[in-house]
Amino acid sequence: MKKVFATVLGAALMLIGTQAFAQLSVGVGYINASDKTVATVGGTTKTDKADRNGFYVGFDYNLNIVAGLGVQTGLYADMLFSSSKDEYYIATGNARFTEIDLNIPLNLTYTFPLKRDFSIFIYGGPTFQYGVYKNYKYTTSSTWTDKTATTSVDYYKDGGHKPFNIYLGGGAGFQAGNVQVRVGYDHTLMNMVDSDSYKLGRGQIKIGVGLAF
Numbered sequence: 386m387k388k389v390f391a392t393v394l395g396a397a398l399m400l401i402g403t404q405a406f407a408q409l410s411v412g413v414g415y416i417n418a419s420d421k422t423v424a425t426v427g428g429t430t431k432t433d434k435a436d437r438n439g440f441y442v443g444f445d446y447n448l449n450i451v452a453g454l455g456v457q458t459g460l461y462a463d464m465l466f467s468s469s470k471d472e473y474y475i476a477t478g479n480a481r482f483t484e485i486d487l488n489i490p491l492n493l494t495y496t497f498p499l500k501r502d503f504s505i506f507i508y509g510g511p512t513f514q515y516g517v518y519k520n521y522k523y524t525t526s527s528t529w530t531d532k533t534a535t536t537s538v539d540y541y542k543d544g545g546h547k548p549f550n551i552y553l554g555g556g557a558g559f560q561a562g563n564v565q566v567r568v569g570y571d572h573t574l575m576n577m578v579d580s581d582s583y584k585l586g587r588g589q590i591k592i593g594v595g596l597a598f
Contacts, residue, residue: 410459410565411444414593418465420577423584437482439465441591447494457492457508480523489513492555502562509555512571516541516548545579556591565595 418437423430445459465484492510499505519540524533540546556569569591577585 407449408447408597409444410447410595410597412565412593412595413442414440414591416441416463416465416589416591418587418589420585420587425582435467437465437467437484439463441593445490453496455494455496457490457494459490461488463488480521483518483520485518487515487517503559505557505559507555507557512552512554514550514552519546547577547579550575550577560597563597565597568592
């Protein structure tokens, strides 16, 4: 899967190297992610949800193909956080979650110019994600010794969570002068964990602002 991500990154860099009818944008925004787990144990299925909040930062590059229609790629870093009751049923108290991922979007875009310096746009397509860090810090206690212990696990390395995934989604926004505002939604296409009896998927909303050059 690392080779797949590297191939996508290489193709994105080649596209960025194209100069004609292109626009570079840098952006930052808010993420609200909802993880849904479906676990089947002993013939019983249990469903749970966990919300994450965070932000993203990065850049994208839009290459115009014909009037209004373009292809967009780039590189973004997502950071998600949460602090709540343990969702993996191994802790006695609150657990802290931190996740960092790299994302390469590959979108088709269409821009509708309305005025001289104002336009609206829509976009949609896949996003290729590679997980860098997924830390889960929780506390357990022993009824025998009445002591507690804190454990920190990187679930990408030691917890069976897959670092590579593909999202599918889209969104819309507007550009006024050099300022962009956008909102979008995407959802995982693959199980985020390496298991047949345990399914983990994510849907997320992104709201951001950017500067176009």
